[in-house]
Amino acid sequence: QMELVESGGKWVQVGDSLSLTCVASGLTFSQSCMGWFRQAPGKAREFVAMITYTSGRESYQNSVAGRFTISRDNARNTVYLEMKDLKPEDTAVYYCAASARMYTVDALDYTYWGQGTQVTVSS
Secondary structure, eight states: OEEEEEEOOOEEETTOOEEEEEEEEESOGGGSEEEEEEEOTTSOOEEEEEEOSSSOOEEEOTTTBTTEEEEEEGGGTEEEEEEOSOOGGGOEEEEEEEESSSSOOOGGGOOEEOOOEEEEEEO
16 A cells, blocks of 8 residues: 655645645555545546656646646655646646555546645736
8 A cells, every 4th residue: 555645735826836745655656656646626637747657758638738747756755746837727636645556647547545735826
C-alpha cells in the first residue's frame, strides 16, 4: 500500500505562482510513475502532468504546458508541481497519484491517490 499526501494548495490571484508537494510512503516510490490530476467543480478529473521514475520523462496537458513543471526527488519520496501564471481555469482540487506503469497519462492506470489539495485562482 502507498499513501500519498498533498500540500500547498491555497487561494491565489491571477498570474501568481504556487508550488504543490506530494509525499509518498509505503510501497517503493522510486519505481512509480507519478502524476498530478485535477478536478474542478462539476467537471471530470483531468490529467495535468506526469513524470517517469527513472529517466524523469515529463508530460503535460496542453493547457498547462509552459506554465507548470513537475519534478520528483526519489530520495525524499516526493513529487512537486510548480505552477506559474495561474489562471482562473486552473482552479480545482489537485490530486497526486502513483502508477506501476512506466509511462501513462490515463487516470485509470494510477492505483494510488492522495486526498487532494484545493487551488483557487481569483481574478
